[in-house]
Amino acid sequence: DARVTQTPRHKVTEMGQEVTMRCQPILGHNTVFWYRQTMMQGLELLAYFRNRAPLDDSGMPKDRFSAEMPDATLATLKIQPSEPRDSAVYFCASGLDRSYEQYFGPGTRLTVT
């Protein structure tokens, strides 16, 4: 049963610290999405990759967030420095560029104090 995996599942950190979230997309998928979910804003798209290339990161705060795909099996989302307003659940999703279906991971719940 192929699934998207995300680590860590939970992260508590202090303001100003660097946070790295990792995602392993489903093998064979060539698109990766990063979303942020909060009660106030709902589900927001942060970044989109196709074939490891970033094609859209317009939803991501550029000064502190960065997203990369070092290889086809790993996507990372970094926040440096973290702020309390970054507290949210961060989801990674993967898919195939010929399909509009997205397969979501279980999320990383980030709390910044």
Place this chain on the structure above:
Amino acid sequence: AQSVTQLGSHVSVSEGALVLLRCNYSSSVPPYLFWYVQYPNQGLQLLLKYTTGATLVKGINGFEAEFKKSETSFHLTKPSAHMSDAAEYFCAVSDGSGGYQKVTFGTGTKLQVIP
């Protein structure tokens, strides 16, 4: 630009009653439409999707949705609610704008099933 509106952030139904979750979309071209479900502390899971063809789409867990172009709607229904259906449901739309499969999600509807 694509957008989706879900009417009602919370819906309560009795076990065994009809479930109806409303979704209206806006798109400049024929859209692809989706319903996703999110159980507590989990990611979103695809329930069903409409791309082309038959306007009545059947999904998992007994859910179905009907694409009505004239009403720009894609409401989700289930004839008889089960306790396990309690979750948050997201309607989503994609029309290929931006040059890729960007999906815009609605704000979600939390379904409560009362025993």
